[in-house]
Amino acid sequence: MTAAPSSYAALPADLQTDRSIIVSLWVTNLGHPERRQDKYDWFYLRNPAGLPQVLLAHSPAENGTAVGVIGLATRQMRLAGQTLNAGLLADFGVTAEHRTLYPAMLLQTSLRDRFLPQCGLIYGFPNPKSEPVVKRLGYKVAGRMVRYVRVLRSANYLPAQIPHLVRRAVGRTADWWRHTLRRTWYAHDFRGRRAQWMDQPDARFDALWAAQKDPALLIGVRDRSYLAWRFEPKPWRKFRFLTLSAQNDGLIGYAVCEVVGKVLHVRDLLCHPGHPDSLNLLFDTLFRDAYVDGRSSVSFEFLGPADIQSKLHQLGMLARDARNVFCTMTPEQAQALEQAQWYLTSADEDY
Incomplete structure (x- = not known):
């Protein structure tokens, strides 16, 4: 039988002594038991921005089971040159x-x-079942995290009722019109640019981060230290960095x-503000390499400035679906944050 509401208590957890309790609750409620110990060590004990906070709900009161x-x-963020330790x-x-x-x-x-x-801003990506809870607590929608997709092999998305050979021929024709011909019409100038795949970020990433100076942008720190931690390889996940360099300006973009x-x-993706063509060059390279590697599509989840969204559309990436990003803030931070333009990718989530 569920305990009466008055018997519950929410208490701070100790990241050392309560480890097994926290991990057990994750396994029970969030699944993927084989990943939870690693998640604890990585996300909760090695976060370069500092140790997270954890609360446990007990019933009944303090002597009950969690x-x-x-x-x-x-999550260290920046707005108008000022650092903000968001939650x-x-x-x-x-x-x-x-x-x-x-x-x-x-x-x-x-x-x-x-x-x-303490932090002035809390944000999150609740699933649809949790949205009513955060709304009742006064959280507001900060924006929509849109999933953009560029199909590379049209045949895979044609109705299965179409005979295989016909579907393949139609798909190849559509791909030629959508990709090869488009590259001829909208060819981008790669002269003086070098694209390279890497397994880890290097010192040049700090310089690219330092070049981000848009005062209206609310953006999470993306220096070398954060990216190396956030995209640390896992047994079940492998990340690679596509970098774009200019002869005289070093790193001008990465994906x-x-x-x-x-x-x-x-x-995740970041481009140098002084090189407006870098986003196009990055995605052109991504489309080419992904197609050669046999991929069927390229996907990118993003909440950000309208000019970047417009460029994604021009690159043939279509909005497929979206989910809400919620936030709440202190009155002292409200005016600045409500006027800010958010910049969020999967790098700003916790998985």
Whole structure:
């Protein structure tokens, strides 16, 4: 039987002594048991921005078993040249027998009230089932994380009822019109540019990050240290960096990529503001290399400035679906943050 609401309590966890409890709750509620120990070591103990905060929901009160968990990771961001230590909601779950509204609300309310004054901004990517909870707590939609897709092999997406040989011929014709002919019409100038694939970021990434000076942009830190940590290789995940360099200006853009099945996913992307053609050159290279490697499409999730969205459309990337990004902020930060233009990719999430 579910405990009465008054018997629940949300209490801070100790990352050392409560490790097994936290991991067990993750396994029960979030799945992928083979990855949870690694997630704990990587995301909770080695975060370069500092140790995350974790709350556990207990029932009844302090002497009861932990039945829910929520994390808040520090995400260093920048706006108008000032550093902001934002909080990223992570790893939220309540065991099935306690999955009423009250324990979930208690965890979210306690986390917001305890830590929002310290960081000024909390944001997250709740699943549709969790959205009602965060809305009731006053979280607002910061924007829509849009998934853009460029199909590389049209035959794979034609109706299965079409005979294979016909589907293949039609697909090849469509691909020629969409890719080869388009590259002829909209050829970009690669002179003086060098594209290279890398397994890890190097010192040039710090200079590219330092060049990001748009005062209206709210953007998470993307220096070498953060990227090396965030895209650390895992047994079940492998990332590669496509870099674009100019002879006189060093690194002018990168894309962090992960292949899942037949799809090449762009997990993060950053371009030099002084080289407006760098985004086009990066994606042209991605399309070419992904096609040669046998990929069926290129995908990129992004919330950001309208000019970048427009360039993605011009590159033939179509918006397929979107999900909400929610945030809450202190009154002191509200004016600046509400006027800011967010820049978010998968690099700003917790997985």
